[in-house]
Amino acid sequence: MTRLTGTALRVTVFVGENDTWHHKPLYTEIVHRALTAGLAGASVFRGIEGFGASSLIHTSRLLSLSEDLPVAVVIVDTEERVRTFLPQLDELVTEGLVILDDCEVIRYVGRDASPDKAGVKGKKSL
Secondary structure (H helix, E strand, O other): OOOOEEEEEEEEEEEEEEOEEOOOHHHHHHHHHHHOOOOEEEEEEEEEOOOOOOOOOOOOOOHOOOOOOOEEEEEOOOOOHHHHHHHHHHHHHOOOEEEEEEEOOOOOEEOOOOOOOOOOOOOOOO
C-alpha cells in the first residue's frame, strides 16, 4: 500500500491530445513511465479549451477546432522521486510545458492490491 503525506512536489505536464511517442499517445507513455518509476500516481486531465506557445486556440466547442485538445498530466510524489523522473520528461516532451510546484499532501492512501490486479482499475477476475 502506498502512503504519502507532508511536503511533496507536483509536476504538471501540458501537451496536446494528439501528441505521440512511438505511435501511441504521449500522455499514456508519461503515465506508464511514472508507474514504472514507482511514483505515487499520475492523472490525466483533458481540457476543453486552451492555447499554448503556438498561439492557436484549441476548443471542444467548434467541431472544426475540436482536434488536439489540451491535456494535463499531473504527478505528485516526494521531491527526490519527482526530480529523478524529470530526465524522462525531458526526453518525452519535445513540445509542451512542464512545471513544478511545491505542495503539501494532506492525505493519500492507496488501496491494497492483489498481485493479479495491480495497476489495473475496474477490471474483475473471472
